[in-house]
Amino acid sequence: xVVTVAENINIxxxxxxxxxxxxxxxxxRKLAVACKEAGADYLDINLGPARKGGxxxxxWVVRTVHEVVDLPLYLDTTNVEAIEAGLKAHKSSxxxxxxxxxxxxxxxxxxxxxxxxxxxxxMVALCYGPDGIPRDENERGAxxxxxxxxxxxxxxxxxxxxxxxxxxxxxxxxxxxxxxxxFMAMLPEIAPGAKSTCGLSxxxxxxCGPGKREILNQVYFMMLKRHGLYAAIVDALDPDLMAIxxxxxxxxxxxxxxxxxxxxIDAGKPSKEERDIAKTYxxxxxxxxxxxxxxxx
Numbered sequence: 379x380v381v382t383v384a385e386n387i388n389i390x391x392x393x394x395x396x397x398x399x400x401x402x403x404x405x406x407r408k409l410a411v412a413c414k415e416a417g418a419d420y421l422d423i424n425l426g427p428a429r430k431g432g433x434x435x436x437x438w439v440v441r442t443v444h445e446v447v448d449l450p451l452y453l454d455t456t457n458v459e460a461i462e463a464g465l466k467a468h469k470s471s472x473x474x475x476x477x478x479x480x481x482x483x484x485x486x487x488x489x490x491x492x493x494x495x496x497x498x499x500x501m502v503a504l505c506y507g508p509d510g511i512p513r514d515e516n517e518r519g520a521x522x523x524x525x526x527x528x529x530x531x532x533x534x535x536x537x538x539x540x541x542x543x544x545x546x547x548x549x550x551x552x553x554x555x556x557x558x559x560x561f562m563a564m565l566p567e568i569a570p571g572a573k574s575t576c577g578l579s580x581x582x583x584x585x586c587g588p589g590k591r592e593i594l595n596q597v598y599f600m601m602l603k604r605h606g607l608y609a610a611i612v613d614a615l616d617p618d619l620m621a622i623x624x625x626x627x628x629x630x631x632x633x634x635x636x637x638x639x640x641x642x643i644d645a646g647k648p649s650k651e652e653r654d655i656a657k658t659y660x661x662x663x664x665x666x667x668x669x670x671x672x673x674x675x
Contacts, residue, residue: 380599380607380623383452384418384614385579387443389426398425398439406439407446414447417624418614422452422478425460432460440467452502452611454478458489465497476500479542482507482521482528491532502575503529503539505561511544515560518543522561522568536571540609545576547583548594548661548668555581556664562605573608578619581662587670596622597658600634634659 386409389395397405413421423439425432432455440451440463450473453464461477468475479502480490494501503525505518512518522541529539543561546554565574581598582591599610599622612619621627633643633652637659643652654673660666669675 379625380603381419381609382417382614382620382623383420383422383575383609383611384413384416385422385424385577385611386413386614387421387439388424389428390424398435401438403442403445406442410443410447410449413614414449416614416617417620418449420450420452420476420609421447422454422611423464424454425457426455428455428457428460432457433463436460436464437467440464444469444472448472450475452476452478458493461490462493465493465499474498474500474538476502476540478502479504480525481505482524484508487525487528491528491534494529494534494538495532498538500538500540500573501529501534503541503572505541505543511546511554512557513554514557515564518557518561519564519568522565526569526572536569537573539569540573540575541565541569542575542577545578545580545598547585548581548598549584549670552661552664552668555662559601559605559663562602562607566606574602574606575609575611576602576607578602578610578612585670590670590673592616592618593654593658593673594662595619596630597634597655598662599623600627600631601638601659601662603631604635604638630655638663 387394389398393405425436453461453475465475477490480486481504505512505521507521512521543558545558548555578595578599582594585591596618633655643656657672661668661672
């Protein structure tokens with residue numbers, strides 16, 4: 379099974395954003411409970427930049443969420459003061475919080491690694507460096523090694539690091555996506571004992587059409603599962619994604635595994651779902667050039 383981190387409590391949400399800014403606890407509590415009941419293991423509290431009053435807002439949101447659910451939290455903001463406020467407010471009984479995220483940019487590491495050590499929390503080790511998003515799996519590996527080295531210097535064990543390769547949209551960066559997948563296969567050798575995570579829905583950003591984002595997310599999720607994905611940031615209210623995370627789609631998992639092993643499903647009479655999974659795998663693996671009509675051709 380894959381650990382699920384609910385992406386739903388996000389300041390960009392049309393309902394949750396105003397609730398955060400207006401300190402309206404009702405919608406936030408309701409959503410937190412719904413995510414837990416759907417099976418989420420963590421909740422991502424995303425405040426965005428939170429430049430003004432971020433520390434006070436994070437403190438309030440964390441306390442509000444923990445009034446109704448006892449789940450550990452990802453603390454997601456670029457505001458370092460807000461992250462520390464969230465770490466202070468986080469209930470110890472809920473488990474270990476995770477800072478989302480610590481990139482390989484020196485200033486970010488300098489600011490956040492001491493907090494990881496001080497509070498004994500986890501950290502998303504984001505494969506993003508001074509030059510931006512890495513171009514291939516080797517650059518991702520180099521950034522991961524830098525993060526691992528700096529964390530080790532700070533006394534942070536690999537077990538507290540959740541490596542995120544930065545999933546990119548297949549619609550605009552199809553070649554890059556292959557590098558992201560390849561990095562996930564390399565990670566156990568680069569950082570033994572560390573965890574892996576990702577923002578899954580990034581893979582389908584920019585794709586339009588009924589059901590298209592959903593199948594891209596689902597198939598890529600199963601591909602990363604095959605590479606040992608530990609956790610994924612997902613829409614916890616999407617029952618199909620949660621079913622994949624909880625190993626309730628063994629038929630689809632087996633099909634994707636067969637495709638990853640080089641098997642074709644042309645023989646026999648595959649169902650429409652099997653054909654759609656195979657076509658989508660072809661796009662995500664780079665074997666088929668992405669187009670908006672990949673499911674129809």
